[in-house]
């Protein structure tokens with residue numbers, strides 16, 4: 082299958098050639114013809130499957146002829162500023178040989194400047210829901226919108242954007258095409274899809290909550306106190322060119338970064354306490370190769386698009402199992418091989434079991450020579466571990482919200498029967 086056979090037109094084929102994409106990915110093969118036929122779409126596709134091009138290419142093609150109205154013709158909503166920027170950059174690369182105006186509306190930038198820019202006939206807008214609403218409240222008109230895209234819909238809903246989306250949707254013209262992309266199925270996404278989609282075509286490219294096939298997964302058992310040492314050893318001894326390392330909390334991200342710096346590694350940190358500008362700067366510097374290690378909490382997990390990132394390391398397993406899928410989705414992108422390494426201590430034995438249940442596969446366990454867990458610690462702490470597991474079960478009944486975006490699965494939500502609190506918004 083080629084992009085040409087999918088009906089993609091010349092200016093886009095030339096741009097794709099410049100990007101050295103040789104053939105369409107599965108989601109692209111399935112979505113492109115449907116979007117060109119103006120169908121609504123409900124697609125489950127993980128990050129790294131090429132989903133951005135799957136909607137961006139046919140949208141660009143559909144909008145190739147200019148309209149006189151000068152209104153916005155396509156809106157792409159994404160949960161975070163980082164992801165929005167990524168989509169914006171991708172679209173502009175695909176539109177290289179076209180004459181089409183795109184713009185990005187995310188928080189942290191001057192609203193007035195954005196407003197002025199929009200008056201010059203922007204056709205495609207990429208936005209976070211909060212910032213788009215601000216513009217709407219300031220008079221932005223959506224009556225010319227032909228295509229509405231929700232990217233990473235599950236993430237948007239988890240971040241508390243449901244209300245915003247429900248406010249935006251009725252302002253769109255009656256006849257418009259809606260494309261909904263979500264990494265995972267959830268009751269909330271399904272509910273939203275019923276509200277906003279008309280006779281959608283369903284595209285399921287990856288099994289529910291499974292990790293991408295091309296990723297090799299391994300978990301190394303190690304004592305808590307030796308994790309940083311093991312990480313530095315792995316980076317050095319295996320000569321990892323660049324790694325993305327996930328921690329569970331902001332504090333451990335900072336602590337780990339300091340430890341690794343002591344080992345002479347160049348390290349960047351991205352988490353919720355860093356300003357948006359700082360997070361972006363760090364990400365850019367990582368992409369430019371200025372850091373060998375990028376330590377991140379889950380907030381940064383979704384929006385990052387780093388090409389050919391071969392290694393992702395879970396320094397600590399995520400507190401929400403679904404985040405494991407999102408984290409390891411940073412590697413093995415677009416069919417490339419990747420490796421996801423988890424460093425698990427005795428306390429994470431239960432977390433990994435939950436992750437295995439979720440992804441429906443066993444993650445192989447191993448130890449690194451010289452870093453074998455101390456059996457005495459195992460015995461001494463066994464009661465504590467049991468206690469922690471019990472505590473976790475209890476905690477599930479009363480899910481509490483913490484500052485760092487914590488997401489609650491539909492399953493937990495059901496059992497807790499508590500209204501999910503929203504997390505700090507972006508944009």
Ligand code: AMP
Pocket residue numbers: 101102103104105106109127128129130131132133134386387388414415
């Ligand atoms: P996405 O899932 O949209 O985040 O895309 C993941 C990565 O795959 C991005 O770096 C894209 O540039 C790249 N990509 C998208 N489509 C293709 C393709 N057909 N061939 C090779 N790389 C691709």
